Amino acid sequence: MNSQYVVAKFGGTSVADFTAMHRCAQIINDDPSVRVVVVSASAGVTNHLVTLVQQKSNEAQRLELVESVMQIQGNILAHLTLDEDLQEGFNTTAEQFKQLAQLPALDQQQCDEILSFGERFSSYIFSQVLRDLGVSTQRFDVREVLKTDSNFSKATPDVAATEKAASDLLVPLLDDNVVVTQGFIGSDKYGQTTTLGRGGSDYSAALIAEAIGAKSVHIWTDVVGIFSTDPRLCNKAKPIPRLSFDEAAEMATFGAKVLHPATILPASRKGISVFVGSSKAPEQGGTWIEKETTSQSGIRAVTQRKNQILLTLKSPEMLLASGFLAKIFTILSNYNISVDLVTTSEISVALTLDNAPNATRPELDQACLDELGAFCHVTVENNLTLVAMIGSEIQLQGGEDCLVDVLSEFDIRLICHGASRHNLCFLVEQNKSDLVVQSIHQKLLEAA
Numbered sequence: 001m002n003s004q005y006v007v008a009k010f011g012g013t014s015v016a017d018f019t020a021m022h023r024c025a026q027i028i029n030d031d032p033s034v035r036v037v038v039v040s041a042s043a044g045v046t047n048h049l050v051t052l053v054q055q056k057s058n059e060a061q062r063l064e065l066v067e068s069v070m071q072i073q074g075n076i077l078a079h080l081t082l083d084e085d086l087q088e089g090f091n092t093t094a095e096q097f098k099q100l101a102q103l104p105a106l107d108q109q110q111c112d113e114i115l116s117f118g119e120r121f122s123s124y125i126f127s128q129v130l131r132d133l134g135v136s137t138q139r140f141d142v143r144e145v146l147k148t149d150s151n152f153s154k155a156t157p158d159v160a161a162t163e164k165a166a167s168d169l170l171v172p173l174l175d176d177n178v179v180v181t182q183g184f185i186g187s188d189k190y191g192q193t194t195t196l197g198r199g200g201s202d203y204s205a206a207l208i209a210e211a212i213g214a215k216s217v218h219i220w221t222d223v224v225g226i227f228s229t230d231p232r233l234c235n236k237a238k239p240i241p242r243l244s245f246d247e248a249a250e251m252a253t254f255g256a257k258v259l260h261p262a263t264i265l266p267a268s269r270k271g272i273s274v275f276v277g278s279s280k281a282p283e284q285g286g287t288w289i290e291k292e293t294t295s296q297s298g299i300r301a302v303t304q305r306k307n308q309i310l311l312t313l314k315s316p317e318m319l320l321a322s323g324f325l326a327k328i329f330t331i332l333s334n335y336n337i338s339v340d341l342v343t344t345s346e347i348s349v350a351l352t353l354d355n356a357p358n359a360t361r362p363e364l365d366q367a368c369l370d371e372l373g374a375f376c377h378v379t380v381e382n383n384l385t386l387v388a389m390i391g392s393e394i395q396l397q398g399g400e401d402c403l404v405d406v407l408s409e410f411d412i413r414l415i416c417h418g419a420s421r422h423n424l425c426f427l428v429e430q431n432k433s434d435l436v437v438q439s440i441h442q443k444l445l446e447a448a
């Protein structure tokens, strides 16, 4: 049975500066059911850390990056006096950061260590902001409970180990304190720091909620919920008050950056509701994502994911032959390449691969192409965007604005419909995709 606890996560924009942090602290103060607070690095910090670990910088540039990160923390600290325990922890952490950042070469583990500092700094500072409002607050190092494998930069959580550690170490603190901890980071079985991938703090919050049996996770960001499309792209986009787990997972997977794609997994496993709202305007409400929703049928949102690759494999041998697809997928799997969409004809198969900076797969390297090329003709197309229409029971035909008519206006490279009841997706040229999304939104979602 789930407890009455709420886990609240505050993203980079919500903890960008002192004013933003203070707003978040007030949200927590107003809701006594919030017992765990998961913070991200202040906006811009992880980007600096990523530049640092990319190892393209010389010593002077590294110093500059360290300075930029410390400046962001310093600007917030200028409004606060840290309690002794927090000050001591912050100083030690800052020292470790500066030392590691000066190394001219870093291994994968050290890269994750560097990437972890943004969230670690935020948790010291935010704890003080909360204490200054009179909230009994304990800072907690999430690496003690969020256990992962050693796949640095994209670690996979160990759900059972996390649950065990959380019930031993975290749950006992919750009756008397609000616990402030870090998103995005964890530790492997050797105690080495790992990270969950860019945007992973949402996922951390959901994993912690699962581990402590929380009743809900509140994701506080800079928009008043999940919108019918990215509100930055379309000023007529509207927040969606309710989404099912399936619809929200599809939106996140197909590019709605507001939620990390894996966030819904732990929530749906344990029936934990997820709320998405704006820390700048909490009174405006937001989106509730729940197991049971009386979802209306039809399209509810349109999303896009840029930097997709289309791989077309053609061979007359495929005709009436068995095992051809198995051969292709075995090769791709040997190179750790995960396939997104698949369509086939008599003699060819087209696959899409996610090449976004956040994607798990390695570069589509020549050795893999050579292996495929040994038994079929291979074509690779880049600079494509996957556009997805998300909803329930999406129909291609019917109604005034039938999808077939709307889609016929665009130069579509591949279309996938039917594998999921919740989406219809297709590829378009990347430089046209914003227009495509705006046009679909206008024709199919702004009419009502």
Ligand SMILES: Nc1ncnc2c1ncn2[C@@H]1O[C@H](COP(=O)(O)OP(=O)(O)O)[C@@H](O)[C@H]1O
Residues within 6 Å of the ligand: 010, 011, 012, 013, 014, 040, 199, 220, 221, 222, 223, 225, 226, 227, 228, 229, 230, 231, 232, 255, 256, 257, 258, 259
């Ligand atoms: N469908 C959508 N609904 C709401 N926001 C979206 C959507 N698609 C993309 N976004 C973008 O997601 C951003 C919030 O995500 P992110 O920048 O990761 O926030 P945070 O720093 O709080 O984690 C919004 O500013 C918005 O531009």
Ligand SMILES: N[C@@H](CC(=O)OP(=O)(O)O)C(=O)O
Residues within 6 Å of the ligand: 010, 011, 012, 013, 040, 041, 046, 047, 118, 183, 184, 197, 198, 199, 200, 201, 202
């Ligand atoms: N700081 C990490 C983790 C994260 O989730 O951040 P945010 O909540 O700001 O998206 C990143 O930028 O990737």
